[in-house]
Amino acid sequence: MIDILKSITQSNRSLAILIDPEKMDMDAISAFAKAITSTITALQNELNIDQLFFFVGGSTMENVPFNSWMKILRESTNLPIVIFPGSHNQLSEHAHGLLFTNLLSGRNPDYLIEQQFLAAQKLKNTNLEILPTGYLLIDGGKETAVQNISKTQPLHQSDVMSIVNHAFTAQLMGNLLVYLEAGSGAIYPVSITIVQEVSQQLKIPVIVGGGLRTIEQIEDTYRAGAKMVVIGTAIEQDIKWNG
Known part of the structure; x- marks a missing residue:
């Protein structure tokens, strides 16, 4: 049984490859x-990565047979x-874990x-490792x-203290991880100053994603205190991407 939280917490550097099933047909999963x-x-060697993960999810996924899609990925890696997840419908026992996210930057109930x-009603008897985030x-x-x-x-990004306070609120609420997300295809990633300030204030691991496209950007993000970096667009654009 994989202990995902322990792996992230004890590792110096974890890397997650984010896959959006809406952008990948099921017959392409194994080849991917x-x-x-x-x-x-190559990334693991160049960046001294300790742990590698696949993250899977998307914002809508209205026409994707999610459980079947996940089954193929599980058999392929x-x-x-x-x-x-982008919603409570994106659940599958073919994964190892689930980020149980709270969108604390917004106020939409x-x-x-x-x-x-x-989602909780579907997770009462799950074998997934639930990671409040x-x-x-x-x-x-x-x-x-x-x-x-x-x-x-x-x-x-200019309001660093607001971001730090939101992150600290997440920790006080019992979340086990904090995810700083610039968004898929972001023009620029979360600033190094923000990553540093949040990481210094928290006792829980910080995940950073969105807009990270080069080795230098990822390296700087790790050095600023991120325990995990998530990349998606760079991989989507070029599967041979190496920064």
């Missing part, structure tokens, strides 16, 4: 998992798979309690799918 092996191995309530959407220079779907505004 095989092709990406050399890419993530030995990496731990963590669901990063549907993403503060309603989606969590609906304070999720903060940070302005990455463009409107994101999360912003559009959740009807919430991102936190401005």
Whole structure:
């Protein structure tokens, strides 16, 4: 049994590859998992990565048979798979874990309690490792799918103390992780200053994603205190990507 939280907490550097099932047909999953092996191995060596994960999720996923999609991925990889859900419908026992997210950067009750309530009813007897996660959407220079779907505004990068206080609130509420998210395809990632300030204030691991496209950006994010970095768009654009 994989202890995901322990792996993230005890490792110096974890890396997650984010896959959106809406952008990948089921008949392409096995080939993708095989092709990406050399890419993530190169990243692991260059960045001294301790742990590798697949994150799976998307903002809508209205026409994706999610459980069937997850089954194929589980059969195609030995990496731990963590669901990063956009709604209570994105659940599957074919994963190893689930980020049980609270969108604390916004004030929409549907993403503060309603989606969590609906998901909880399905998770009473789950074998998934549940990871309560304070999720903060940070302005990455463009409107994101999360912003559009959740009807919430991102936190401005210039207001560092507000972001720090939101993150600290997440910790006080009992979350085991904090996720700083600039959004898929962000023009610019979460600033190093924000990552540093949040990491110094918290006792729980900090995850950073969105807009990270180069080795230098990822390296700087780790050095600023992130325990885990999530990349998605860079991999989608070029499976041989190496920064």
